[in-house]
Amino acid sequence: MSERAPSTALLTDHYELxxxxxxxxxxxxxxxxxxxxxxxxxxEGRRYGVVGGVGRALDAIExxxxxxxxxGVLDEGGVVDEQTLAWLADHEFTGDVWGYPExxxxxxxxxxxxxxxxxxxxxxxxxxxxSIYNHDSAIASAASRMTWAADGRPCxxxxxxxxxxxxxxxxxxxxxxxxxxxxxxxxARHRHGIPTAGTxxxxxxxxxxxxRDAFTAQVTSLGRGTTLLVDTYxxxxxxxxxxxxxxxxxxxxxxxxxxxxLLAHQVRAQLDSLGATETKIVxxxxxxxxAIASLAAAPVDGYGVGTQLVTGSGHPTSGFVYKLxxxxxxxxxxxxxxxxxxxxxxxxxxxxxxxxxxxxxxxxAEVVGIGTPPVDDGDDRxxxxxxxxxxxxxGREPLAASRERHLAARDELPVQARMLSRGxxxxxxxxxx
Amino acid sequence: MSERAPSTALLTDHYELxxxxxxxxxxxxxxxxxxxxxxxxxxEGRRYGVVGGVGRALDAIExxxxxxxxxGVLDEGGVVDEQTLAWLADHEFTGDVWGYPExxxxxxxxxxxxxxxxxxxxxxxxxxxxSIYNHDSAIASAASRMTWAADGRPCxxxxxxxxxxxxxxxxxxxxxxxxxxxxxxxxARHRHGIPTAGTxxxxxxxxxxxxRDAFTAQVTSLGRGTTLLVDTYxxxxxxxxxxxxxxxxxxxxxxxxxxxxLLAHQVRAQLDSLGATETKIVxxxxxxxxAIASLAAAPVDGYGVGTQLVTGSGHPTSGFVYKLxxxxxxxxxxxxxxxxxxxxxxxxxxxxxxxxxxxxxxxxAEVVGIGTPPVDDGDDRxxxxxxxxxxxxxGREPLAASRERHLAARDELPVQARMLSRGxxxxxxxxxx
Numbered sequence: 093m094s095e096r097a098p099s100t101a102l103l104t105d106h107y108e109l110x111x112x113x114x115x116x117x118x119x120x121x122x123x124x125x126x127x128x129x130x131x132x133x134x135x136e137g138r139r140y141g142v143v144g145g146v147g148r149a150l151d152a153i154e155x156x157x158x159x160x161x162x163x164g165v166l167d168e169g170g171v172v173d174e175q176t177l178a179w180l181a182d183h184e185f186t187g188d189v190w191g192y193p194e195x196x197x198x199x200x201x202x203x204x205x206x207x208x209x210x211x212x213x214x215x216x217x218x219x220x221x222x223s224i225y226n227h228d229s230a231i232a233s234a235a236s237r238m239t240w241a242a243d244g245r246p247c248x249x250x251x252x253x254x255x256x257x258x259x260x261x262x263x264x265x266x267x268x269x270x271x272x273x274x275x276x277x278x279x280a281r282h283r284h285g286i287p288t289a290g291t292x293x294x295x296x297x298x299x300x301x302x303x304r305d306a307f308t309a310q311v312t313s314l315g316r317g318t319t320l321l322v323d324t325y326x327x328x329x330x331x332x333x334x335x336x337x338x339x340x341x342x343x344x345x346x347x348x349x350x351x352x353x354l355l356a357h358q359v360r361a362q363l364d365s366l367g368a369t370e371t372k373i374v375x376x377x378x379x380x381x382x383a384i385a386s387l388a389a390a391p392v393d394g395y396g397v398g399t400q401l402v403t404g405s406g407h408p409t410s411g412f413v414y415k416l417x418x419x420x421x422x423x424x425x426x427x428x429x430x431x432x433x434x435x436x437x438x439x440x441x442x443x444x445x446x447x448x449x450x451x452x453x454x455x456x457a458e459v460v461g462i463g464t465p466p467v468d469d470g471d472d473r474x475x476x477x478x479x480x481x482x483x484x485x486x487g488r489e490p491l492a493a494s495r496e497r498h499l500a501a502r503d504e505l506p507v508q509a510r511m512l513s514r515g516x517x518x519x520x521x522x523x524x525x
Numbered sequence: 526m527s528e529r530a531p532s533t534a535l536l537t538d539h540y541e542l543x544x545x546x547x548x549x550x551x552x553x554x555x556x557x558x559x560x561x562x563x564x565x566x567x568x569e570g571r572r573y574g575v576v577g578g579v580g581r582a583l584d585a586i587e588x589x590x591x592x593x594x595x596x597g598v599l600d601e602g603g604v605v606d607e608q609t610l611a612w613l614a615d616h617e618f619t620g621d622v623w624g625y626p627e628x629x630x631x632x633x634x635x636x637x638x639x640x641x642x643x644x645x646x647x648x649x650x651x652x653x654x655x656s657i658y659n660h661d662s663a664i665a666s667a668a669s670r671m672t673w674a675a676d677g678r679p680c681x682x683x684x685x686x687x688x689x690x691x692x693x694x695x696x697x698x699x700x701x702x703x704x705x706x707x708x709x710x711x712x713a714r715h716r717h718g719i720p721t722a723g724t725x726x727x728x729x730x731x732x733x734x735x736x737r738d739a740f741t742a743q744v745t746s747l748g749r750g751t752t753l754l755v756d757t758y759x760x761x762x763x764x765x766x767x768x769x770x771x772x773x774x775x776x777x778x779x780x781x782x783x784x785x786x787l788l789a790h791q792v793r794a795q796l797d798s799l800g801a802t803e804t805k806i807v808x809x810x811x812x813x814x815x816a817i818a819s820l821a822a823a824p825v826d827g828y829g830v831g832t833q834l835v836t837g838s839g840h841p842t843s844g845f846v847y848k849l850x851x852x853x854x855x856x857x858x859x860x861x862x863x864x865x866x867x868x869x870x871x872x873x874x875x876x877x878x879x880x881x882x883x884x885x886x887x888x889x890a891e892v893v894g895i896g897t898p899p900v901d902d903g904d905d906r907x908x909x910x911x912x913x914x915x916x917x918x919x920g921r922e923p924l925a926a927s928r929e930r931h932l933a934a935r936d937e938l939p940v941q942a943r944m945l946s947r948g949x950x951x952x953x954x955x956x957x958x
Contacts, residue, residue, distance in 0.1 A: 100690070102711040102712040102714075102715050103685070103690040103691075103693065103694070103710075103711075103712050104685070104710075104711055104712075105683065105685055105686070105709040105710065105711070105723060106709050106710075106711055106714075106721040106722060106723030107709065107723030107724055107725055107726060108723075109711070109723075110723050110725070110746075110747055110751075111725050111726065111728075111729045111743075113746050113747065114725070114729070114742045114743045114745070114746035114747055115729070115732065115742065116746075117742065117745060117746040118733070118738070118741075118742030118745070118746070120732055120733055120738075120742065123732060125728075125732065127728070152690070165711070165714065165715045166711075169714060169721070171711070171714075171721070173746075211728075211732050215726075215728060215729075218686070218726070218728075219685050219686050219709075220690055222686035222687070223685055223686055223687075223688060223689060223690035223693055224689075224690060226686065226687050226688070227688055227689040227690075227692070228689075250538065252536070252537070252538055252652050252656055253538070253651070253652050253655035253656055253659065253847075254655070254656075254659050254842045255656060255659070255660055255689075255692070255841075255842060256656060256657075256660040256661075256688075256689060256691060256692035256695055257533070257536040257585070257653055257656035257657060257660075257691075258536075258689060258690075258691035258692065259660070259688070259689035259691065259692045260536065260656055261536070262689055276538040276539050276540065276652075277536075277537075277538065277539075278535040278536075278537055278538070278539055278542070278598070278599075278604070279535040279536050279537075281535075281539075281598065281602060281604075282535050282598045288539040288602070288604070289539060290538060290539030290540030290541075290542075290543050291540055292540055292543070292544050292547070293540060293544065293648075293651070294848070294849070294864045295544075295558075295560070295644075295648060295651075295848065295849035296544045296547070296548070296648075298849045298852065298862040298863070298864065299548065299553055299556060299558065299644050299849065299852050299862075300551070300553055301854075301855070305551070305553075308551075309547045309548065309550065309551030309553065310544075310547045312547070312550060312551070313543075313546050313547035313549075313550040313551070313606075314543055314546065314547055318543075324864050324865065325864075325865045326865070399842060399844075402842075403841045403842055408688075408836045408841045409687045409688060409832060409835070409836055411832075414686075415727070415728065416727070416728035416731045416732065419731065419732050421734075422734070429731040429732075430731070431727045431731065431757050431758075432757065432758045432759070
């Protein structure tokens with residue numbers, strides 16, 4: 093994000109700072125601590141989730157600095173006392189972070205991020221890490237279902253207008269990790285190198301005196317390979333005009349309303365009859381994974397997805413929590429800790445995580461435990477990788493690597509993972525304690 | 526937002542720029558145009574909506590500049606041609622914007638924003654305006670139902686961790702407009718002057734050897750007025766310890782799990798029996814407007830609201846669209862335009878909007894029309910105010926003004942507006958053409 097690198101230290105909750113103050117005063121702030129970021133469950137009915145936001149989280153950790161402006165805010169408001177301000181001025185994260193790499197699949201209780209450091213430095217990261225992971229993973233998880241439903245046909249992310257303007261950039265990034273081909277968002281192109289694409293809006297057609305004028309303007313300026321929007325007035329007429337204007341080399345037409353399956357068949361037949369056999373058909377109009385799947389038999393060449401992508405297709409947040417699972421005791425040893433709960437997953441301690449696979453390479457279980465992992469029989473895959481070591485980010489990777497990882501991790505799941513109907517997580521989470 | 530003022534010009538869709546290119550080449554880019562941002566409907570079952578994001582949108586318009594960095598992105602990627610780059614380099618918005626002021630109530634087809642300028646300058650604002658309004662209004666609309674359900678008890682915004690880290694700041698702002706008292710988000714304090722508050726997390730209790738140690742640390746450092754979290758282990762024991770440590774001057778206790786209504790009664794009785802009659806009870810735990818309403822009879826002094834606030838309580842986006850409604854014809858006059866549709870609200874032309882009220886001052890209808898408004902009989906209230914004039918922002922106001930406006934506009938609605946059950950918009954939208 094070259095255009096700016098502001099501090100992320102205020103993207104946090106008031107109580108992180110006041111807890112720090114109290115712990116500094118009590119002499120407990122420097123205790124070693126292990127925090128874990130994990131889901132207690134998948135969104136209702138989902139078979140698997142997809143880890144998004146890792147690269148953005150690493151950026152946020154690097155930029156989590158209390159510079160003079162930030163300290164001024166905390167001082168002026170009386171948020172924390174002088175001792176805490178002095179501590180913050182010198183603060184940088186010096187701990188270790190392990191995590192599931194971006195694009196990986198997750199299940200309930202997958203330990204997606206493990207942060208080990210002093211309580212002080214680890215607790216401060218709670219809010220910003222949760223914000224990034226909860227948002228980006230919600231989008232990646234929805235996007236993965238959509239690209240799987242599209243079954244090789246390209247998905248185009250175009251939901252920027254339906255979500256917060258910065259969330260839009262992150263959504264484009266998460267969708268790309270989960271297999272989308274392009275985005276409409278120019279900031280995502282700038283910051284993350286994601287290919288952008290666009291067609292045109294109804295306003296462009298309405299601006300001109302006739303639809304023919306609009307198509308001529310677009311084809312003249314952008315070339316015959318452009319995508320013409322054909323549903324402003326009458327689709328049949330628009331397709332005829334489009335091919336008259338652009339010739340059979342017309343790149344694509346977009347249909348944004350009506351019965352998309354029916355219209356796609358009609359438009360395909362019309363394009364073919366006009367000799368525009370290579371002209372593609374792109375459909376848009378509040379698509380989600382179900383609508384995409386329902387168009388599998390229609391002659392559609394690409395899906396433009398907006399609202400349902402950026403709102404996580406019914407699940408706009410992931411429900412991840414960030415919990416203290418172990419901290420240093422009086423003897424200097426790490427002690428597992430947990431809130432009183434009947435909840436299996438709240439068992440404290442630093443975790444390992446393995447994806448257990450059968451001999452055919454198909455995932456069978458998410459194995460999560462404390463201590464030493466079981467001896468690998470050759471089919472287990474370790475899921476936690478180093479992300480930050482002694483405060484230095486070591487886990488950064490190109491987005492293309494996350495994208496490839498996602499496809500591989502998804503393909504490794506049992507075939508039931510692909511079912512869009514509501515159901516249980518596709519593999520069980522096995523706790524070895 | 527003193528910490529940075531980057532350009533917002535890339536927070537837009539690829540096609541805005543390519544439409545501009547084609548219109549520049551065709552000589553139609555300079556046609557006068559009127560765009561309107563409006564909802565076709567309310568989220569399903571909602572009685573009214575709340576306008577959020579106006580102030581942020583005005584900031585975004587001011588910062589919508591194609592500086593060298595932005596132009597470099599567009600040039601390098603071949604997004605647009607040389608002529609377009611040259612036009613963009615000189616571009617600043619010189620048009621007019623009218624809109625509903627922030628905090629105002631809206632109904633289906635309320636013309637929330639009217640942008641008049643050249644097609645070129647008006648079309649470019651589409652995506653960023655929609656992003657801001659769609660997000661912030663979704664949050665403000667949900668927040669308004671929550672504060673109304675809370676009926677004077679304070680609502681505390683604490684959802685930052687459940688949404689994108691920048692959306693979190695905007696959500697805190699929108700919630701404040703709609704009556705929330707405080708936020709946990711420190712960046713919202715910094716950028717928007719919203720009061721922040723915080724309690725502590727389970728991790729703080731677990732960090733210490735005993736709950737008593739944790740409470741002592743917190744009270745010693747933050748004072749007796751602090752809020753202690755009492756549900757890490759046993760609530761009854763925790764409340765006893767809390768009062769022992771802090772005395773009856775203890776500010777508040779927070780309950781974050783369990784049957785909140787039942788627990789509130791138990792904790793209230795226990796606090797009173799310990800002489801802590803002034804100690805408040807704050808509840809948190811996935812609250813929404815329905816849960817808040819269900820606690821009306823419980824001795825609760827404040828509601829901390831997170832996930833459901835930042836995700837719009839089931840409606841994370843507002844469904845606003847940005848449509849060309851009129852443009853200059855060959856004769857220099859504005860011509861109403863509209864996509865072919867049976868949709869009443871797609872009737873083109875520049876709108877006026879009035880809130881019609883009866884003699885008792887109760888809202889009766891949203892009156893939307895084209896041309897000259899009907900003569901005011903004294904009970905109509907004009908809804909559109911100037912926001913930008915000749916490119917200069919004129920509609921900025923303190924957040925406190927938006928907050929007051931919201932309460933007044935909400936109170937003006939028929940009493941049915943307060944019903945949480947699903948239903949029709951509380952007043953009809955009347956189109957006068």
